Structures are given as C-alpha cells and as structure tokens.
Amino acid sequence: MKKIITFGEILLRLSTTVGERLLQANQLTMNYGGAEANVAISLANFGHDVNMVSKIPDNSLGHAVEKHLKANGVRTDYLLKGGERLGTYYLETGIGERSAQVVYDRKYSSISMLAENEIDFDEIFRDATLFHVTGITPALSPALSEITLLALKKAKELGVTTSFDFNYRSKLWGKEEAAEVFKQLLPYVDICSCGDKDAIHFLGIEEADETLEASEKLSYYYAKIQEMYPNITYLSSTFREVLSASENDLQGNFYVDGILYQSKVHHINPIVDRVGGGDAFASGILHGILEGFSPEEVISFATAASALKHTVHGDCNVFSADEVLAFAENGTGKIIR
Numbered sequence: 001m002k003k004i005i006t007f008g009e010i011l012l013r014l015s016t017t018v019g020e021r022l023l024q025a026n027q028l029t030m031n032y033g034g035a036e037a038n039v040a041i042s043l044a045n046f047g048h049d050v051n052m053v054s055k056i057p058d059n060s061l062g063h064a065v066e067k068h069l070k071a072n073g074v075r076t077d078y079l080l081k082g083g084e085r086l087g088t089y090y091l092e093t094g095i096g097e098r099s100a101q102v103v104y105d106r107k108y109s110s111i112s113m114l115a116e117n118e119i120d121f122d123e124i125f126r127d128a129t130l131f132h133v134t135g136i137t138p139a140l141s142p143a144l145s146e147i148t149l150l151a152l153k154k155a156k157e158l159g160v161t162t163s164f165d166f167n168y169r170s171k172l173w174g175k176e177e178a179a180e181v182f183k184q185l186l187p188y189v190d191i192c193s194c195g196d197k198d199a200i201h202f203l204g205i206e207e208a209d210e211t212l213e214a215s216e217k218l219s220y221y222y223a224k225i226q227e228m229y230p231n232i233t234y235l236s237s238t239f240r241e242v243l244s245a246s247e248n249d250l251q252g253n254f255y256v257d258g259i260l261y262q263s264k265v266h267h268i269n270p271i272v273d274r275v276g277g278g279d280a281f282a283s284g285i286l287h288g289i290l291e292g293f294s295p296e297e298v299i300s301f302a303t304a305a306s307a308l309k310h311t312v313h314g315d316c317n318v319f320s321a322d323e324v325l326a327f328a329e330n331g332t333g334k335i336i337r
Contacts, residue, residue, distance in 0.1 A: 005130070005155075006043075010056060034315070044073035049075070053078040091275065214239060222260065236252070247269040247270065261298070277306045
C-alpha cells in the first residue's frame, strides 16, 4: 500500500435537521469532518495507508476524533494532542431554493496554535508517496501558513508527490491574503485542484473570451496556470449546476498534457448531504493518479465518488473503490481537444 499524508484541521460538525434553521433548533446532529480528514478517510476506504497530521485537545472530543479516524481506517501516529479547543462548525441544512449556511467557531483551536517545533516532517514523510493539504490549513493562522509552506518544500525535497486544493473559505481570510499565500505554495505542488474563478481572483489571470464554451474557458485557464507553474502536472475541478439545494448537476474536469478530460454529467437528486462532495472528488482524482488510471478513468472515478458522497450523511465518503467503480462503469470521460 502507498503511504499518504494529509495535514489539516479536524472539526466537530453540528447540523440542523432538514427544514429547520439554527435559530429554531433545540437539538443538533454531531459529525466529525474537515477537508483533509475527509480526503484521508476516502483514500483509506480506497485501500491506501493514510496518516492524518493534526493537533487535537486531550479531552473527550479529541478522543472521539481519534476514534473516528481509526474507525475509518486512518492512522493517527502523527496526531498531536494539546491545546484546549476542537474547532467546530454549525451547518444549517439547505433545502429547495434555500442554501445551506455555515457558522464557524474555530478560533484558538488546538491546531491553529500549532508551532513549527512540534512537528517533524522528515519523520512524517519517510517512505511516503503523496502529501495532500488544502488552502484551509494556511488560513487558520500565520504560523500554519508558514508550516504548510515548510511541509510542501520538505515533501518535494524528499521526493513525495504533493497535492493542493485551493478550497478558499471567505469566512477565514480575504482574497488578497489568500492569493499571496497560494502563490508561495504553488511552486511546490504537483497536483492542483482549482477552478476558473480561482485562476482569476488568486492568480490574476486575465478572463477568457466570453464567447468560449465553459470547457474551452477552463482549458485556457489551466494552460495559463501551467505556464506560471510548470511544476503542476495535473489540474482538476468540477462544474456544478445548482438547480436547488437538493438537486444539482455535477461534471468533473481533469487536465493533463494539455488536454481537458470531462466526465459524464451526474444528475444528483435528492442530495442527502452536499458537504464533503469536493473532498470526495479530490480523493478520487488522487486515487486514480496513484493507481495509474487513464485520464478518462481518473475523471470518471472521481466524479462518481463525489456523486456518491452526496447520497450519505456526514462529511466523509464511505464507499470502497470497487463500489465507486461499479457506480461509474456506465460511462467514462470524454476528451475536449
């Protein structure tokens, strides 16, 4: 099995029931999640040896997090304990024309107080194949921004393939600050998940001709990104048409060797839980690359994994690779030349 490392915050999620607003709620459903943890769990379900790097409080919530990761096949060898808070977010579940809403309560969480001298990336990356992190982690504190950069540099130094998902969260930091950090990180990234708006707002790429089709625009942005960062081998994203909070169309995009590959469009109705859909997609891309899938197979698998995630409660995808392949077998990606 290939050793994979993910690095980020694990959160307690408290959700309303469908049709209820937070201001009405007198009980909430508990789950654990977070972008990098969700990717870790998906990849563990796909049969990989995954280690989660994070920091949690040494209390009942922290112990529950550790139990949650282990129960889903993720190793906790590099899970540090300390600090006083587990980051939390509240999810007001959307339905119909009403969108879901998120309220964060994660300031001064254990991982946001992480210091560089607490972590040994030489040991963590020993025998590792892949390192995955998202733009959420450097948004949590200036120290974590520096640690994320250090981690990517160390991974590249040790020959570990690196993966970065922009995952911009406007409630955590501003666009200018994020852009500055992303530009520092991208020279050390092999696999990148970002979309057309990311290219415009964070990398300053000139907008594509409005007469172009969506796939042609995305190809233009990805070509420009690779001109700026030739180290990036793979780029990916999704096109999502939101028909309502409980009905979406989803199509995956995968760019490699100057060619954009697209999945079939998945019509997802009803959506049980949209949270974690992007993480399921990212994990599908990573799995396909690691397993040597063809580009068509990579994007078919990744989009199928994301579509399946929408059918289960909680942040995490709970399907095996065989189950995703069985779901995806009716179609593969088309090539946009």
